[in-house]
Amino acid sequence: MKKNNKTLFQFIPYMKNAKREYIFGLGAALLSTLGSVVAVYLLAKIFDNVEGTITQKIIYRSLLIVAGYGIMQIASGLLTYIRNIFLVAGANKVYVRIQTRIYDHIQNLPISYFDNMPAGSVVSRITSDANVIRKFFTDTFVNIVVIFLKLFFIYIVLFSVDIYFAFFMLLLIPLMYFIMVLYNKFTVNTMIKYRKTYSECSAIINESYQNLEIIKSFNKEEESLNYWKKANDRRYKYGLKINFFDATLLHTLTGFLQILIFTAVIFYYSYSYFHDNKFGITIGIAYLFINYSQDIIYRLTDFTAEISVYTRAISAAVNIGEVLELKVEEDTGKITAKDNFQGNIKFEDVSFAYKYDSYVLKNINLEIEKNQTVAFVGSTGSGKSTIMNLLIKFYEANKGRVSISDEDVKNYSRNYLREQIAIVLQDSFLFEGSLLDNITPTGDENLAKKSLERVGGSFILEQGRTLQSKVEDGGNNFSTGEKQLICLARALAKNPKILILDESTANVDSQTEQYVSRAIEELKVGRTTLIIAHRLSTIKNADKIFVLHYGELVEAGNHQDLLEIGGRYSKMYRTQTKGE
Incomplete structure (x- = not known):
């Protein structure tokens, strides 16, 4: 009592x-x-x-x-x-x-x-x-x-x-x-x-x-x-x-x-x-x-x-x-600014389990150079999204070291690290408020317009809408393609060093996919880009492709190299292209 x-x-x-x-x-x-x-x-x-x-x-x-x-x-x-x-x-x-x-x-x-x-x-x-x-x-x-x-x-x-x-x-x-x-x-x-x-x-x-x-x-x-x-x-x-x-x-x-x-x-x-x-x-x-x-x-x-x-x-x-009484997310990182933050990423002997010792990532070793575009492929549950979660400090590795710009992510303050990273998810999400609020929190209309223009979303403002137009709950007054372009404009306005794309073209039709794909190409320029992909045709031009299977990194290389190896990626690609 x-x-x-x-x-x-x-x-x-x-x-x-x-x-x-x-x-x-x-x-x-x-x-x-x-x-x-x-x-x-x-x-x-x-x-x-x-x-x-x-x-x-x-x-x-x-x-x-x-x-x-x-x-x-x-x-x-x-x-x-x-x-x-x-x-x-x-x-x-x-x-x-x-x-x-x-x-x-x-x-x-x-x-x-x-x-x-x-x-x-x-x-x-x-x-x-x-x-x-x-x-x-x-x-x-x-x-x-x-x-x-x-x-x-x-x-x-x-x-x-x-x-x-x-x-x-x-x-x-x-x-x-x-x-x-x-x-x-x-x-x-x-x-x-x-x-x-x-x-x-x-x-x-x-x-x-x-x-x-x-x-x-x-x-x-x-x-x-x-x-x-x-x-x-x-x-x-x-x-x-x-x-x-x-x-x-x-x-x-x-x-x-x-x-x-x-x-x-x-x-x-x-x-x-x-x-x-x-x-x-x-x-x-x-x-x-x-x-x-x-x-x-x-x-x-x-x-x-x-x-x-x-x-x-x-x-x-x-x-x-x-x-x-639940403990809040502790931010032990001391680094709140870094002059040479370039976006090169390294995983060294990284293992991670969401529960106890049921590891979803097992001894992962990989390296991504700054401004490279890399893709992660694999079946559901292979660990693709978990790699992104570790990178952005949603979780911390149980074993090994995750580093960005040669610095352990643990040493970065959570806010600073997340300022350097932008995510565009498969299910695009818009906040209730104005269109401007959804693109940039600063209220800079010029930045918002330029960002929309660069990702090919100018037409959104040509349909009787303005930057002050209301965005309803969940963005229900915008089409799926429009929402995705707005999310891409939001990522561009943030001007991140690292861009994460999680199946960003999965939920759009083929015509809208062309808009979104062009927007992504614009967005990738001058930044390290990580793509989680199921449709392998969308990542053929990636600098490097990492193939995951049950939490293990089983293959790595560009599209052509992986096809020549004739391994898991090659089988996945042939299976998908057969149905096209």
Whole structure:
């Protein structure tokens, strides 16, 4: 339980960013709560004033009390409004900071973390779980503060009016605390499981949405639905269990306490009345007891209800905490600039495994000179993409040394190294924003236009579009070929020393491929280019071709040399050209 509390309240320091809002909000909460308690006390005084003979003096005094009561209620309502304005604003600031922290942390996690984490689960933690934390700071935290303030002021009045009844009402606090402990004992772990299954359901929905075409084409709708139903059934069972404890502990027991207190007040007043007002209880004090006891019950009931939200916040905080506890990608490289960074690459006895000792690269030795164009070929799983991942420091080699410009890549700062490398992937990706933003983050329109022009993408701006034209989510308002040309323009605008092309012409038609191929030829000039290729016809002019097979480098040479050897490359090439 202590660990859970620490996990949730680790977010309280974020409130520093909203000091002004919380100071004004809590100040207004203090005054509004005091006003509402005093207003009831004044109303009780009115009842006592009108008891017995009505005189002008009593009427005048009663009118003053009524005026005071009205002013108190209006002021309390106004202060409550001010409280809500400031505290909600403060809570939203906290929420934005928490969400930003999670997003920033996720951005800086190693790529390896996402190998086994579904995208939907990550999104759920940024949005859904963070929103539960926001609700805690927006509503629950504020409500708990108001509850304690109200109880404090009510008990002050009760002790000043009737010490016996006040002590009797104090018994409610340990009783409600016991209910709260009981509730937490039965629900915290269940709530954590509920939040986890909620994330699982989100992940399944996200995965299904992204692969809807595949699901439909293979008639997997029912299977996909059943898979989601199983996860949702687990979530439903956990939710049912939580609702059972909500109904039993938060409603049934507190309802019983309300009946008990009302009975006690009626008995206390009746006993005093029929024994010559033995305890000095007037009609006003009786009203005070009934009103305050009802308020105490309501506040304690609210408190136990807020514990339910608090428990949900704990489970959300545990989910978020699991992410925030993950170590971010450490940047141990010290080199942030290098005058002679030329782009020559060397792999020396490099071996790498994503998991344990299941090596996907085995003792790789290769050398690429600056400004050379080289290609990597091989069947799926041969290690082509892994070589690129090591080069750009997504992962680090388990054995051996990867160097660029005669310097181990480990010694380069991550940011500096990635500034020198541009990647164009098979699945071209555009950011939501403007066309200009997608080509260069500097906002340099001349650079963007020249880059588009050099890769043969000028026609993109000749169709009623401008550099300020909106790019929709995923670049859906651009064709596949246009997106690829924009990605190539982005790479050119970056002016890298090393260019990585991962099947950049695989998803385009033959006519668009000519545009893209010409753009690539322009892009290759004056830089080291690494191409991952499946269509061997696209790499015939490469200076060197490396052939990988199950993580081993089995052949190397230019196109003609490899054909003459008659090995694996030659067989692959003949197989492909037969089908053309």
